[in-house]
Each structure stands twice: as structure tokens, then as C-alpha cells.
Amino acid sequence: MKKSLFYSPIDYARNKYLKYITIIFLITLYLPILNLIIFSFNDSKRNILWRGFTTKYYNKVFENDVLFSAFLNSLTIATISTIISTILGLTTAITLWKFNFYLKKYYDIALLFPIIIPEICMGISMLVFFNFIHWPNFEIWPLTLSNIIIAHVSFTFPFIAIIIRSRLTILNNDTLEAGLDLGANNIQIIRLIILPFVKPAITASFLLAFTLSLDDFVITFFTSGPNSITLPVKIYSMVRFGITPEINAVSTLLILILIFCTFFLIRYLSKNNKEV
Amino acid sequence: MSYGEKIDIIDIDYTWSLKNYIRAFDGVYIVTIFKSIMISAITTIVCLLIAIPVAFYISFSSIRMKSILLVSIMLPLWTNLLIRTYSLIAIIRTKGHINSSLEYLWESTNNLLNFFNLANYEIMGESFIPLNLMHNNYSIILGLFYIYVPFMIIPIYLVLEKFDRNLLEASYDLGANHIKTFFKVIIPNISPGITSGIILVFIPCLGSFIIPDLLGGADSQMIGNIIERQFKSANDWPFGSALSFILIYITLVIISVRHVYSKLYSKLHLRGNL
Numbered sequence: 001m002k003k004s005l006f007y008s009p010i011d012y013a014r015n016k017y018l019k020y021i022t023i024i025f026l027i028t029l030y031l032p033i034l035n036l037i038i039f040s041f042n043d044s045k046r047n048i049l050w051r052g053f054t055t056k057y058y059n060k061v062f063e064n065d066v067l068f069s070a071f072l073n074s075l076t077i078a079t080i081s082t083i084i085s086t087i088l089g090l091t092t093a094i095t096l097w098k099f100n101f102y103l104k105k106y107y108d109i110a111l112l113f114p115i116i117i118p119e120i121c122m123g124i125s126m127l128v129f130f131n132f133i134h135w136p137n138f139e140i141w142p143l144t145l146s147n148i149i150i151a152h153v154s155f156t157f158p159f160i161a162i163i164i165r166s167r168l169t170i171l172n173n174d175t176l177e178a179g180l181d182l183g184a185n186n187i188q189i190i191r192l193i194i195l196p197f198v199k200p201a202i203t204a205s206f207l208l209a210f211t212l213s214l215d216d217f218v219i220t221f222f223t224s225g226p227n228s229i230t231l232p233v234k235i236y237s238m239v240r241f242g243i244t245p246e247i248n249a250v251s252t253l254l255i256l257i258l259i260f261c262t263f264f265l266i267r268y269l270s271k272n273n274k275e276v
Numbered sequence: 277m278s279y280g281e282k283i284d285i286i287d288i289d290y291t292w293s294l295k296n297y298i299r300a301f302d303g304v305y306i307v308t309i310f311k312s313i314m315i316s317a318i319t320t321i322v323c324l325l326i327a328i329p330v331a332f333y334i335s336f337s338s339i340r341m342k343s344i345l346l347v348s349i350m351l352p353l354w355t356n357l358l359i360r361t362y363s364l365i366a367i368i369r370t371k372g373h374i375n376s377s378l379e380y381l382w383e384s385t386n387n388l389l390n391f392f393n394l395a396n397y398e399i400m401g402e403s404f405i406p407l408n409l410m411h412n413n414y415s416i417i418l419g420l421f422y423i424y425v426p427f428m429i430i431p432i433y434l435v436l437e438k439f440d441r442n443l444l445e446a447s448y449d450l451g452a453n454h455i456k457t458f459f460k461v462i463i464p465n466i467s468p469g470i471t472s473g474i475i476l477v478f479i480p481c482l483g484s485f486i487i488p489d490l491l492g493g494a495d496s497q498m499i500g501n502i503i504e505r506q507f508k509s510a511n512d513w514p515f516g517s518a519l520s521f522i523l524i525y526i527t528l529v530i531i532s533v534r535h536v537y538s539k540l541y542s543k544l545h546l547r548g549n550l
Contacts, residue, residue: 018333022345025330028422029352032363035373039366117527118483120500121520124507128517215356217486222507232358239362239490243369251359262354266347 033255040248057249067250070234077145077220077230078213081152086206088153089160094194096161097168111162114155123222126151130223137225144227151223152216156209163208167201168194200269207265211258296518305502309522312498315413316481319420320428323477324470326421327428331469334429335436346433349426357423361490364419368491369410411493419487427476435469468541471534479527499523 043054061067096108114122130147138144171194179189217232224233231254238247299305334345352360367373443465447457463470485500492498499519506516 015333018329018336021326021329022333025326025425026345026348029349029425032367032422033352033355033360035366036359036363116479116531117524118479118500118520120483120485120503121524124503124516124520127507128513131513211354215354217356217358232356235356235358235362236486239358239365243362243366247362251356251362254359255355258354258356259351262351 036248037252037255040245040252042245042248044245057245058253060246061249061253064246066229067231067234070229070231073145073228074214074231076142077148077152078210080142080145081149081156081213082206082209084149085153085157085160085209086202089157089205089209090164090198090202092157092161093164093168093198094190097165111158114158119218120222122155123151123219126154126219127222137227144225147225148220148223148228148230151219152213155216155219156212159212160205160209163205164198164201167198171197204265204269207261207268211261214254214261215258296515297522299515300518300522305519308497308502309499312482312500313526315416315420315498316478319417319424319481320474320477322417322421323425323428324473327425327432327473328466328470331429331432331436334433335439349429353426358486360423361419361487364422365410365490368415368418372410410491411496413492413496415491416488416496416498419491420481420484423484423487424477424480427480428473431473431476432466432469435466439465468538471537475530475534479530482526483523 040057041053041055042051043056044051092111096104096111101107126147135147138146175193175197176189179193184192215232217236220230221233221236224230231250235247235250235254238244238250300309330349334342334349337345365372369375439462443461444457447461452460482498483500485498485504488496488498488501489504492501499522503516503519503523506512506519510516
């Protein structure tokens with residue numbers, strides 16, 4: 001906006017009504033979360049009034065074995081499923097970008113399907129699917145999470161494929177032809193041209209899928225068993241039993257992790273944009 | 277599975293019957309489906325009413341301010357849905373912060389009245405009655421609004437960024453006032469953003485089950501709750517599958533309507549009739 005002495009009617013940034021609405025909106029958006037974070041330090045069991053600063057609920061959280069194992073489960077699921085879905089998403093994106101095949105248009109739409117349909121439908125379809133193929137109930141630790149990992153891969157990899165594909169659309173075909181001209185074989189082309197080119201998209205989508213998987217409640221809720229409780233599922237059962245500062249403490253930790261991931265993502269993306 | 281029949285506690289027979297679909301369309305269930313649609317529609321409208329001014333303000337502010345505002349709107353999206361619902365509970369429950377501040381206000385007014393020897397008239401009522409903010413349909417709408425409003429702001433903002441501001445100037449130049457400009461110039465131009473915002477808010481609202489579960493009361497069930505109950509406690513998987521398929525059909529209908537609408541829109545745009 002140009003600065004002018006006259007107050008132009010289209011200069012909506014100076015419209016005070018819009019400003020008030022935005023300010024009130026932001027306050028309502030942040031008040032509950034800030035309240036949650038502040039009251040996690042509250043020294044009161046019922047958590048209604050402020051009774052002094054304490055960190056004992058954080059200690060309680062760290063001493064709680066169930067919570068810790070749930071957190072470990074969440075991290076394991078997020079890491080493994082993100083690695084798998086990044087590989088799957090990358091190959092899907094390259095395939096959709098490079099090759100034309102029968103029913104490709106419908107494949108494109110099918111890729112969007114897990115993103116579009118309501119989460120609950122996705123969750124129960126996973127539950128029904130694992131039941132239908134009689135997926136075994138494993139007893140050993142990482143394998144108990146296998147069905148959640150598969151479910152998470154299936155809902156995160158479309159996001160990754162779409163992000164990488166949108167990056168691939170700006171890759172110049174001449175570069176590939178130059179590579180072929182200089183005698184590179186297919187593997188060399190992928191390793192030396194395509195991978196370095198899509199690296200920022202891979203990183204961005206990796207972090208996105210990681211946070212999506214760490215954050216997901218609905219799909220995990222339907223696929224998790226008694227041996228495979230993740231942090232959001234645990235928080236849900238705690239919330240159903242009542243409101244304690246412990247939940248606030250766990251939530252604050254989870255918020256911090258996610259904000260850290262987001263911050264990392266934004267920093268990385270803006271740095272990359274500058275390079276380009 | 278939705279065509280199957282439950283024959284035992286754990287066994288399901290695939291009989292290709294339509295019984296579950298017929299059951300979904302009678303009595304309680306059709307009422308619930310209708311109610312879910314109503315609640316989602318109201319939430320979408322409320323989101324729209326708030327999102328348009330906010331998106332406007334963001335898109336017209338300076339570049340630095342813009343990025344700050346955008347990040348602050350995106351940031352809650354990265355926090356867990358469950359945590360945000362929980363944080364809302366702490367504010368609006370019967371002994372939550374809104375009620376305790378109101379109680380504080382009530383007491384201080386009462387003290388003031390006492391000071392003027394007016395307490396006997398009981399102007400403020402006999403005692404403080406906490407507002408019942410939780411466990412009703414309004415709390416669900418508030419919760420859904422609180423969770424999904426960023427999804428409405430972002431598409432509208434993205435369209436507003438591309439919007440040619442000379443049109444606004446032209447409109448004022450030709451003598452239209454703010455309201456007329458808003459309805460005749462702005463709304464038609466940002467309608468793609470509005471439609472995608474509506475879809476992004478309406479569909480998750482329709483399928484949500486955590487928010488009605490935690491914020492809603494006994495009679496405020498949404499379709500998501502019923503589906504969840506069929507799978508977790510009622511143990512009637514075929515019926516739950518049928519319900520969720522109905523949900524998917526509703527979603528697909530909405531998306532195809534949007535597709536048709538956007539085709540129509542681009543046609544109109546090409547002809548220059550807009």
C-alpha cells in the first residue's frame with residue numbers, strides 16, 4: 001500500500017472495525033491455548049484457580065510409565081511411517097509425473113481420496129480392513145504398532161506425493177535430456193538430477209507427514225489396540241476421566257514439539273526460497 | 277461390509293443385504309444425520325462471517341504484518357485437535373474461566389450494591405447462576421468453529437491476494453458504497469475461495485466425533501458419534517460401515533456440486549458475464 005495523506009476508502013488495513021474483529025478473533029484463537037499452557041504450571045489439583053507456580057506435574061508426566069511408553073509409541077510410529085511414506089510418495093510422484101498410463105486420471109483422483117473423505121471413514125475402513133485380512137496381533141514391541149504404521153502411511157503418503165509432484169512440474173525437461181545426452185543411465189538421472197531437485201520438497205513433506213502422523217488421533221483411535229496406545233489416544237482417555245493439570249503438562253509438551261517442527265519447516269522453506 | 281449382516285457377536289456374514297442402509301434412513305438415525313448437517317452448516321456460516329473480515333484485514337495489511345498474522349493463524353492448525361478441544365473445555369465448563377469471571381463480576385456488583393444499601397432489592401438475583409455453556413449444541417458449534425476456522429480464512433485470503441484492487445477503486449469511483457461494493461464486486465470475485473473454504477470446513481465438521489463427544493451433551497450426538505459407537509461399544513460393524521458410507525456419499529455429492537459450480541464459474545468468467 002502506498003502511503004498517502006488521504007485516507008483512501010479501499011485502504012482496508014486502516015478500517016478500525018476490521019482491525020477490532022481481527023484482534024478479537026486472534027484473542028479467542030489463542031486464549032484457550034495460552035490458558036492451557038499457563039495452567040500446566042498451576043499448583044492445584046482441580047485446576048480452577050491459580051494457586052502458585054509449580055513444575056511438579058511435569059515431573060509426574062516424566063515419571064508416568066504409561067505416558068512415556070505412549071509417547072515412545074507415537075514417535076516410533078511417526079518416524080517409521082514417515083520414512084515409508086516418503087519413499088512411497090516420492091516414487092508415486094515420479095511415476096505420475098514421468099509416465100502416462102491407462103486410467104492415470106482416475107489414479108490421480110484416487111490419490112486425493114484419503115485427503116478428502118472424513119477422517120472417521122478412513123479410520124473405520126482401516127479397522128475393517130485389518131479385521132478382514134486377519135492381520136495378526138503381534139506380541140513383540142515394534143510389531144504391535146505395525147497396523148497403525150500401515151494406516152498412517154496410507155493417509156500421509158498422498159500429501160507427500162502431491163507436494164513432491166508440484167515441485168517436479170517445474171523441473172525442466174531439457175535438464176533430463178542433457179543428462180541422457182551426456183550418457184547417464186536411469187539410475188544416475190534419478191540420483192544426480194531428480195533427487196537433488198526435489199530435495200526441498202522431500203524435506204518439507206517429510207516434516208509435514210511427521211507432524212500429521214504425530215498429531216493424528218482419529219485414525220489411530222480406530223486402529224490401536226491395548227498394546228499400542230499413542231499419546232493422543234492416551235490424552236483422550238485422560239480427558240474423558242476428568243480435567244487434571246497433568247493433561248495440561250502433556251499437552252504443553254506436545255504443542256512445543258509440534259511448534260518446534262513447524263518452526264524448523266518454515267525456517268527451512270524460507271531459506272530455500274532465498275536460495276532460489 | 278456395509279452390505280453384510282451381523283449374525284454373532286464377532287462373526288459377520290456377507291449377505292449383500294440393504295438392511296443396514298434402510299435402517300440408517302429411519303427414526304433416530306435420519307434425525308441425527310439431518311442434525312449433523314444442520315450443525316455443520318451453521319458452523320460453516322459462522323466461520324464464513326468471521327473469516328471474510330479477518331481475511332480482508334490480513335490481505336490489506338503491510339507485508340511484515342501479513343506474515344505475522346498468517347503464521348499466527350496457521351500455528352493453531354499444527355496443535356493437536358484434541359488438545360485444542362480440551363483447552364476450550366477449560367474455558368467454557370461450568371466452573372471454567374468464563375463462569376468464574378462472571379461470578380467475580382456478580383460478586384463485585386453485589387458488594388457495590390451493598391455499599392449503597394441496595395442489596396435488599398435483589399437487583400442481581402438471589403445468587404449467581406453459572407451459565408450452562410457446555411454439553412449443548414451451541415458448545416459443539418463453538419468447538420467446531422474454533423477448530424476449523426483457519427481452514428476458511430486461508431482459501432479466502434489466497435483468493436483475495438489475487439484479487440485486482442483496481443476493481444474496488446472503480447466501484448467506488450462509480451458511486452457504489454461499501455455495502456454495495458462488497459456484494460456486487462468482492463463477493464463474486466472471491467467466490468472460488470469461499471466455496472473451497474466451505475468444503476474444507478463443512479466436510480470435517482460433518483465427520484467430526486471428538487468435539488461432539490467431549491463438548492456435547494447427551495442429546496447432541498452427531499453422525500460421527502454414532503459411527504464410533506457402532507465400532508467401539510455397540511459392536512455392530514455392518515451398520516457402522518453403512519453409516520460411514522452414507523457420510524462418504526454426502527461428501528462426494530458436495531465435491532461434485534463444487535466441481536460443477538467451478539466449471540460454471542469459469543465459463544461465466546470466460547464469457548465476461550461476471
